[in-house]
Amino acid sequence: MAKILMKGNEAIAEAAIRAGGKHYFCYPITPQTEVAEYLARRMPEVDGVFLQGESEIAVGNMVFGAAATGKRVFTSSSSPGISLMQESLSYIAGAQLPVVILNVMRGGPGLGGILPAQSDYFQAVKGGGHGDYRIICLAPSTIQEAVDLTIEAFYIADKYRNPVMIIADGMIGQMMEPVEFPDEINEPELPPKTWAATGAKGREPNIIKSLYLDPLRLEDNSIVLYKKYEEVKKNEVRFENYKVNKKNKVLIVSYGTMARICQTVIDELEAEDISVGLFRPISLFPYPEAALKEEADRANIKTVLTVEMSMGQMVEDVERVVKGAKPVKFFGRTGGIVPTPDEVKEQIKYLLRSESAKG
């Protein structure tokens, strides 16, 4: 198929349809309302379901109910709205239902602003709602990657019967890039959804729930989830290296929009004979722990620099993984300010100066 120019929000919406996510619930919020507006036009054409709910609390729970049918469901929002969905996410994860959620992050906390940010990392990766559950979390850095990951997300959600979040930011939502949609989507076979509530004809009733008053049963449920997440950690790790090599002195760790800015930084520093590599986690949960550890441990790496559009959230995972083997530094801007390549370059040069001063 030919490449077409699309806004990130619309491309992700189209990708959801292509992946069979034809059941969509929403509540407007900037900077992702175009997803809803696009699907309001598209869903009738593909015989899907489009419904604007009265709030994100309702929408999260509409998605909960819809997923119980075993069909592929999709919702999207931005930070404050995703906060309101945390209740349903905890229940959905507890009841082991597949759903795909898009978070086009904006600056917080509170009403914050509407410009791009990456300050929902903790919420997405470390829980957000209550209980022992995890959300599989994928962070694209281009619109094509957003399309590809969205398509995959539906499969991953079904495979593990767990919510999958595409975590983007206002920049990816709003900008346009050429994208290509696959002509057809070939997914490995999955077992039939015998757990879905389809009517108890010729079988025992299916109860979709998260209540276990007997603590042993509740613990069992958490162990089931835990084992599932161990599988996820084994199978679903995704990352990309950019110009990672033996000459690198600094290893940048960065994801999403911020990572592509770091690519420019690396290209420009290369011209100045300063060698820096980029490790870009694509799956934020599962975090690419082993791969990052391996790169950070290389003898040539003097410093690991985490760059985020936040006050420092993913850096805690980087520290956890690097385990003190190398100094882990942080640079970030937040509130909707996206660091420029120049700012990051300055930071790296400063790090290298202080490094050589220590000598």
Added chain:
Amino acid sequence: MEEQSKTIFDRPESLRDVVTHYCPGCTHGIIHRLVAEALDELGLRERTCGVAPVGCSVLCYNYYNCDFLEAPHGRAPALATGFKRLRPDMIVFTYQGDGDLASIGMAEIIHAANRGEKFTTIFVNNAIYGMTGGQMAPTTLEGQITSTCPNGRNLEDVGHPIRVSELLATLATPSYIERVSVHSPMHIIKAKRAIKKAFELQAENKCFTMIEVLSTCPTNWGITPGDSLDWVEKNLLAYYPLGVKKRPDQGDK
């Protein structure tokens, strides 16, 4: 005797001397002024606390000259409840759009009204989501085109537009609910009277009061400011009848 020149029109003390961010022809500004005049005339400004919604009027605290809280989307009545319960001596009002109040905040407003919380709600109904760029609201009229109902609101799919004033008037506790409009000078005068009355009742310690004000959104209706006023007259008034929906003697616990 020589007539001294006297001021017959000025900015109310309850408003600040600043330029608002509202679009040309938007009537949020008129409604702000009416509330401010009422506070001035009743001498309430210095003991008033407003609660701002999330919507185009989120920045109204930059325009009012009194204390203000900024609530999460739809939750202004809950903040107002908490505040007023601790400071019954103060005057509290929420200023909310139709998406804020009638969609995401429907639970909060119904329960606050039903408990008879002693604050005043100014409910601005422009039949659309303004701030996010023109999506369907619970108040959007049948057939009205918005970006999330591109073929017009379909009643079979999303139900009828909600008449919030009538809905809340079914509750026993609220003391005063009236729907007004600001699309003509005559209507503005009546709206002012209603808003002032609501604050008077609050000052007398009466239960929940709400004034619903029909308002314009030329930007997202996609028509001129002038046509917007006509659109209110022709379409909004036909579905949202003006008038008192609940009188003080009918209410109160």
Added chain:
Amino acid sequence: MSQYEVTWAGFGGQGVMVAGQLLAYTGIAEGKQIVWIPSYGPEMRGGTAYCTVVVSDRRIGSPIIRFPQAAVVFNRPSFDKFTPTIKPGGLLVVNSSLIDVTTERDDLTEILVPANQMAMEAGSPKVVNIAMLGAFIGACEIVSLDNVKKTLEDKLGKKKDLLGINMKILQAGYDLAKNTIAGRATSES
């Protein structure tokens, strides 16, 4: 060329976003890497709209462009805001119908386009942006004029009248830029 960045700026309704998109579509057709970045957020209420288009031979990194090679400005506020951001040696395309000043910078190529007059003469006030697009292409040739024409055909194919006007004004803008540059070359030599 390895990477070229251009900011399009004007009032909402002047077609700046669309002009940027037409450039982007043409770039894609030529097999280039493209990013189109809109302004969004608080500044939109002020009435100015702008977008930046990056055209590149290689994978595009940062979508944050503070200092583009070119700016195409449709009104005075945009002129004031974006002229200082252009990289030295860059290009400034000015809608001289609405902007009655010229830049004091001597390190830029400045092309003055009476785009509103041209559009009125061409028979549609809506093609101001196409005059500007033509002039931009004429001044930098970052994509070929023929391919922009193909993009227009693609987008407007069914609306024959409109397409005719668009083609005419695109060419007029292009010629104007070419003549301006040629005129300068002769006067300098």
